[in-house]
Amino acid sequence: xxxxxxxxxxxxxxxxxxxxxxxxxxxxxxxxxxxxxxxxxxxxxxxxxxxxxxxxxxxxxxxxxxxxxxxxxxxxxxxxxxxxxxxxxxxxxxxxxxxxxxxxxxxxxxxxxxx
Amino acid sequence: xxxxxxxxxxxxxxxxxxxxxxxxxxxxxxxxxxxxxxxxxxxxxxxxxxxxxxxxxxxxxxxxxxxxxxxxxxxxxxxxxxxxxxxxxxxxxxxxxxxxxxxxxxxxxxxxxxx
Numbered sequence: 001x002x003x004x005x006x007x008x009x010x011x012x013x014x015x016x017x018x019x020x021x022x023x024x025x026x027x028x029x030x031x032x033x034x035x036x037x038x039x040x041x042x043x044x045x046x047x048x049x050x051x052x053x054x055x056x057x058x059x060x061x062x063x064x065x066x067x068x069x070x071x072x073x074x075x076x077x078x079x080x081x082x083x084x085x086x087x088x089x090x091x092x093x094x095x096x097x098x099x100x101x102x103x104x105x106x107x108x109x110x111x112x113x114x115x
Numbered sequence: 116x117x118x119x120x121x122x123x124x125x126x127x128x129x130x131x132x133x134x135x136x137x138x139x140x141x142x143x144x145x146x147x148x149x150x151x152x153x154x155x156x157x158x159x160x161x162x163x164x165x166x167x168x169x170x171x172x173x174x175x176x177x178x179x180x181x182x183x184x185x186x187x188x189x190x191x192x193x194x195x196x197x198x199x200x201x202x203x204x205x206x207x208x209x210x211x212x213x214x215x216x217x218x219x220x221x222x223x224x225x226x227x228x229x230x
Contacts, residue, residue, distance in 0.1 A: 002161075042223075044203075044220050091156075093158045093159075095158075097216060101209075103147075103164045104216070104218060108158045
């Protein structure tokens with residue numbers, strides 16, 4: 001149980017392109033979803049927290065107009081990297097929890113490469 | 116000083132060894148403690164989830180929490196080459212207000228179990 005699916009797993013695109021990443025909870029309803037960024041050999045850095053039906057809460061230093069988050073249903077959250085540039089290249093991982101008191105379960109990540 | 120300290124290793128052990136992984140923390144508000152395993156190019160997988168102090172066992176894995184010392188451990192018995200991965204400790208306070216169950220991660224320990 002507690003399966004989180006993330007799609008796509010790999011994206012390579014040109015600078016200036018907008019990229020959408022989907023995060024789905026397959027066997028549970030996720031009130032809360034989280035988006036992380038991970039650099040090589042480093043731990044996860046929280047970007048934002050999203051709750052179904054409300055605006056996402058962004059961490060300090062994360063541009064909300066750059067990283068658009070939508071959590072329109074209890075099983076789906078999306079992260080859109082707008083006008084992506086090479087410095088946005090990274091490993092993006094989502095997680096979901098049934099309620100904010102339940103443990104977080106992670107997707108398998110999206111490796112984004114901007115040329 | 117980081118809120119959560121974890122020795123990044125790398126740690127290399129022979130197959131069958133007992134592995135001990137540890138984290139220390141400074142925030143006394145942390146109540147929930149987790150261990151995640153992350154294989155290369157994958158998302159973290161939840162191994163253990165514990166509340167407050169005490170021990171929890173699941174198969175070859177044992178998690179220990181000592182809140183008085185602000186110290187948590189993960190023990191892996193009869194280690195296997197398939198246990199080779201990065202192990203991340205994570206912890207959080209009681210969710211409420213604007214915290215939404217936000218996790219604080221350790222840096223991760225790279226473990227290699229060689230045949």
